[in-house]
Amino acid sequence: MPSSSSYDPISNNSSTVPMSSSAKGWVDRISNIFRQEMAIDHIDHLPPVCVFQVPKALSLQKPESYSPQLIALGPYHHLRPELYHMERHKLKAIKQISTSDQIFNFQNLVISRLKEFDPCTRACYNKFMDYDQDTLAWIIAIDGCFLVNLVNSYSGSDFDSNGIITRDIMMVENQIPFVLLQEIRNCLNLCPNNELLRMFLNFCEINSPIKLNIDKENYHRMPRHLLDLMYHLIVEFPGRVQSPKEDGPPREVPVYIDMDNRTTSSWDSSINDSELFQENVGAILEMVGSMGDKRTQAVLKPVKIVSDIPWSSISGLFRKGTLHHGEENNLNDEIAIPSISYLWRYAEVKCRPAPAGGGIHEIKFMETEPALYLPILNLNSSSETILRNLVAYEAATSRSSLELARFVNLMNGIIDTAEDVKLLKQNGVIIATNLTDDEIADLFNGMKRFYVRSNKKSNIEIAIQKVNEYYDKKLVVRFIRRAKKNLYTSWKCMAVISTVLLFVVLGIESFCSIYSCSRFWGGRLN
Numbered sequence: 236m237p238s239s240s241s242y243d244p245i246s247n248n249s250s251t252v253p254m255s256s257s258a259k260g261w262v263d264r265i266s267n268i269f270r271q272e273m274a275i276d277h278i279d280h281l282p283p284v285c286v287f288q289v290p291k292a293l294s295l296q297k298p299e300s301y302s303p304q305l306i307a308l309g310p311y312h313h314l315r316p317e318l319y320h321m322e323r324h325k326l327k328a329i330k331q332i333s334t335s336d337q338i339f340n341f342q343n344l345v346i347s348r349l350k351e352f353d354p355c356t357r358a359c360y361n362k363f364m365d366y367d368q369d370t371l372a373w374i375i376a377i378d379g380c381f382l383v384n385l386v387n388s389y390s391g392s393d394f395d396s397n398g399i400i401t402r403d404i405m406m407v408e409n410q411i412p413f414v415l416l417q418e419i420r421n422c423l424n425l426c427p428n429n430e431l432l433r434m435f436l437n438f439c440e441i442n443s444p445i446k447l448n449i450d451k452e453n454y455h456r457m458p459r460h461l462l463d464l465m466y467h468l469i470v471e472f473p474g475r476v477q478s479p480k481e482d483g484p485p486r487e488v489p490v491y492i493d494m495d496n497r498t499t500s501s502w503d504s505s506i507n508d509s510e511l512f513q514e515n516v517g518a519i520l521e522m523v524g525s526m527g528d529k530r531t532q533a534v535l536k537p538v539k540i541v542s543d544i545p546w547s548s549i550s551g552l553f554r555k556g557t558l559h560h561g562e563e564n565n566l567n568d569e570i571a572i573p574s575i576s577y578l579w580r581y582a583e584v585k586c587r588p589a590p591a592g593g594g595i596h597e598i599k600f601m602e603t604e605p606a607l608y609l610p611i612l613n614l615n616s617s618s619e620t621i622l623r624n625l626v627a628y629e630a631a632t633s634r635s636s637l638e639l640a641r642f643v644n645l646m647n648g649i650i651d652t653a654e655d656v657k658l659l660k661q662n663g664v665i666i667a668t669n670l671t672d673d674e675i676a677d678l679f680n681g682m683k684r685f686y687v688r689s690n691k692k693s694n695i696e697i698a699i700q701k702v703n704e705y706y707d708k709k710l711v712v713r714f715i716r717r718a719k720k721n722l723y724t725s726w727k728c729m730a731v732i733s734t735v736l737l738f739v740v741l742g743i744e745s746f747c748s749i750y751s752c753s754r755f756w757g758g759r760l761n
Contacts, residue, residue: 282355282359282459284361285359285412285632286309286311286361286412286460287408288311288408289408289627297681300620300623301406302408305318306403306409307321308378308403308409309411310364310371310375312408313374313378324381325377328384328385329341329377329381332383341376345376346372348422349371349375349415350368353372359414361631375419379415379419380419380423382404382411383416383431383434385404386434389437398616398617402617402621406624407624407627407628410462410463412459413431413457413463413464416431417431429455432454432457432458436449436464439468443621444613444614444621445610445612445613446612446613449468463628466629469595469639470629569647569648569684570647570648571648572648572702572703573703574649574655575649575650575654575655575658576651578607582605582705582706584605584705585604585606588608588609588611589609589610589611595639595642597694598642598695600698602705610642614665614666614667614675614678615667615668616669616670622643623682630685636693641687641695644684647679647680647683650675650679651680653671653673653676654672655676656672656673657672660672
């Protein structure tokens with residue numbers, strides 16, 4: 236009898252009974268994964284995981300912000316057919332940065348070295364790549380040379396007028412680890428040791444959504460990749476040394492709340508209930524009026540007039556959020572802070588640019604002025620994509636403070652309309668080269684709130700708390716809130732009175748339909 240089919244994925248020994256092609260493919264893949272993972276575990280000083288895939292729950296909300304549209308860099312997107320047209324440009328970049336001898340010996344100089352570096356390459360990515368060493372080495376070599384040439388020749392808006400190139404190379408999934416770029420640089424003798432870092436610093440300075448003040452000569456921290464460098468330039472304290480303890484395993488990126496599927500707030504519920512009640516009362520009064528006599532209709536007339544008043548529309552003029560934007564965060568899912576226009580209109584709070592180079596750690600509220608200090612924002616067509624990917628990277632690297640997410644939440648809360656943007660521009664907080672006020676307002680309003688744990692030590696949360704306390708103490712704010720509350724209470728009272736009157740009239744009508752009530756009406760009805 237023939238023996239049963241078996242296969243050893245480690246020794247690649249199989250029985251005489253052949254397996255199906257799909258099963259063989261699975262065994263080859265598992266065997267390959269096993270060997271590569273074992274090789275990685277036996278190598279010391281591997282680079283940390285730094286290139287992550289964005290969860291679908293996040294990327295589906297705006298796919299073009301997380302998936303390259305023109306340039307694929309690295310193994311996650313390199314083999315997408317719709318991006319193949321860039322291959323000739325990538326090969327052209329290799330010619331521009333290499334000599335004839337280097338091009339002739341490219342495989343021996345670069346590919347062979349990257350194949351030796353294969354375990355370290357795979358350790359940088361949080362997803363297993365089912366590529367052999369040759370394929371992965373060629374992907375990193377071609378894309379790495381293209382990125383080095385691109386960053387070296389980058390000159391800002393004249394180079395990338397529509398921002399699509401900048402957006403693509405700043406995406407989380409499109410990053411090339413800096414350690415691999417250094418290996419390529421060493422193989423081709425492209426530039427001095429610090430030149431590659433200087434080029435990266437120059438690129439970040441031009442494209443950072445938050446204005447940077449970089450001391451390029453004295454900045455020596457080796458980044459994990461381009462996006463990582465921009466993140467640290469924005470978030471870290473000036474002169475702060477990065478602690479190795481902050482590095483940790485990747486964690487799931489916090490997901491935006493889907494505002495289209497949010498539950499109705501208590502305020503909306505009360506308004507909807509009142510509208511339904513008003514419609515039902517009107518229908519009942521119409522029915523009773525049509526069935527009753529003239530005297531009954533005369534009694535019902537004032538009740539009907541009261542019921543016809545659009546109480547929900549009147550109360551809507553004084554809904555929460557008309558004065559204090561943060562109070563409607565159940566509706567708009569924003570942090571509790573008034574918008575810039577409300578702060579200025581009702582509390583005369585100004586917004587001023589923070590000291591140059593201070594970044595988001597210089598956000599503060601000074602009650603004596605009063606003024607809210609914010610970092611200078613240099614916004615263009617690439618800024619939204621860069622901000623989204625910076626926040627996604629911050630969460631993926633297991634940063635407990637999530638300071639950048641807190642900053643985005645703050646800007647989302649204080650900017651509602653073009654009027655808010657206009658005030659920030661007038662005060663020098665926002666500098667925008669090719670965006671209108673409405674586009675900037677849509678930029679921040681489109682970035683839904685990130686949910687982060689409260690941190691009482693965060694300067695951003697301290698500033699928000701101080702702004703709200705100062706705003707809440709203003710007499711005009713307290714007066715209008717009290718008027719709004721009284722109107723809301725009065726509307727409730729009118730609804731109760733209308734209900735009572737309705738049931739009284741219905742009771743009288745029912746009584747008179749059974750017993751003669753002509754003596755109460757002062758004579759017989761005609």
